[in-house]
Amino acid sequence: MDNNEFNSGYQQMPPYQDNAGYQQAPPYQNNGDYQQVPNYQNNGGYQQTPNYQNNGGYQQAPIYQNNGGYQQMPNYQNNMGYQQPVKAPNIFKQFAFSFVPPKYKDLARAKVGSMIWLIILLVFLLTGFGFLSMLAGYVLTGGVSEMLDLFPYFELSDGEFSIDETFYVEEEDVVIYMTDEIDEFDYYDVESLMDEGFTDIMLVGRYNICLYEDYEYQEMYFDEFGGLSFTKDDLQKWTGPFIWVFMLIMYVIWFVLRVFWYFLCAGVYLLIGMLLALIYGKKIDAGHIFKAAVFAKIPMFVLVSLFNMLPLEVSFPGFLRVLATLILFGFGVWFLPQKSQQYRQY
Numbered sequence: 001m002d003n004n005e006f007n008s009g010y011q012q013m014p015p016y017q018d019n020a021g022y023q024q025a026p027p028y029q030n031n032g033d034y035q036q037v038p039n040y041q042n043n044g045g046y047q048q049t050p051n052y053q054n055n056g057g058y059q060q061a062p063i064y065q066n067n068g069g070y071q072q073m074p075n076y077q078n079n080m081g082y083q084q085p086v087k088a089p090n091i092f093k094q095f096a097f098s099f100v101p102p103k104y105k106d107l108a109r110a111k112v113g114s115m116i117w118l119i120i121l122l123v124f125l126l127t128g129f130g131f132l133s134m135l136a137g138y139v140l141t142g143g144v145s146e147m148l149d150l151f152p153y154f155e156l157s158d159g160e161f162s163i164d165e166t167f168y169v170e171e172e173d174v175v176i177y178m179t180d181e182i183d184e185f186d187y188y189d190v191e192s193l194m195d196e197g198f199t200d201i202m203l204v205g206r207y208n209i210c211l212y213e214d215y216e217y218q219e220m221y222f223d224e225f226g227g228l229s230f231t232k233d234d235l236q237k238w239t240g241p242f243i244w245v246f247m248l249i250m251y252v253i254w255f256v257l258r259v260f261w262y263f264l265c266a267g268v269y270l271l272i273g274m275l276l277a278l279i280y281g282k283k284i285d286a287g288h289i290f291k292a293a294v295f296a297k298i299p300m301f302v303l304v305s306l307f308n309m310l311p312l313e314v315s316f317p318g319f320l321r322v323l324a325t326l327i328l329f330g331f332g333v334w335f336l337p338q339k340s341q342q343y344r345q346y
Helices: 091-097 101-107 112-140 143-148 187-194 232-237 241-280 286-296 298-309 318-334
Strands: 154-157 160-163 167-171 174-178 200-204 208-213 216-221
Touching (some): 091 112, 101 286, 101 318, 112 241, 143 232, 187 200, 187 208, 187 216, 216 241, 241 286, 241 318, 286 298, 286 318, 298 318
Parallel strands (some): 174 200
Antiparallel strands (some): 200 208, 208 216
16 A cells, blocks of 8 residues: 555645645645645735624724725724824914904914014004004194194193193094193093093093093003103194104004003903803813903904994994993803813924
């Protein structure tokens, strides 16, 4: 009997047998004993069994899977944990998003520096346009010299204002009151005139001046002008370059005060926003609420400033402006992210 033939025992197959290509026979095969699954089995290519696969346990996703090219799985993505960095909105998007409360969630990512520059730019442009329109009105009415003829003789020296006689004029929604019989005016004096419907108010006392324009109140003391002294005759004599320089200085002072007043009011809205967060039952970062307050003031600030520059008989009462800002701010706080929602920005 041939040593290589057995009916039921060990049988070695020929090492190579293939009709179309390479096929390696299994090294061991019998009817009832051990049988090893071939490591390689394919009709035309290579196929590797996944390392981990079961019905209810751990299953490792393939690193690369694509029908025709390369596809990489995201490094970080989940519903509860870490998310990839999100780019902070620029000043143009900040301005546009300030009119849309649902976008305040995106405005919470705004960088503080760019937010401050946006407000400075808006105040500079709107105050500048208002200043230029005022100068145009002076020129059309005959210039500063002829305008000063309407006033009695006055003088400013050593931080004290004096005038020969009390000057008072009101026209439509404008009122100007200049006197040295009152040491100083305050906000309550302006408020009483606001209740009568005036929207542009100038009150000049012995030691200070109070201005109310574009529904914003400003108060300045003459000793803050650095010892500046002049009389009515000086202004009429220097109506050329001096008056322009003087008005430019006043514009710079007005601009700085408006920026300061803007952020001061935003601080008041911050306190209201923190109360709203408690009512909403949300844990919101105070910095995000302050950003919402700053952005919520933009729409009415822009609209009122633009309407004041147009030749329209339209006015916005102070309470209406505050009410509209509060409504926008209230919705904006609702859409702010809570402290548990973490993200990175760049």
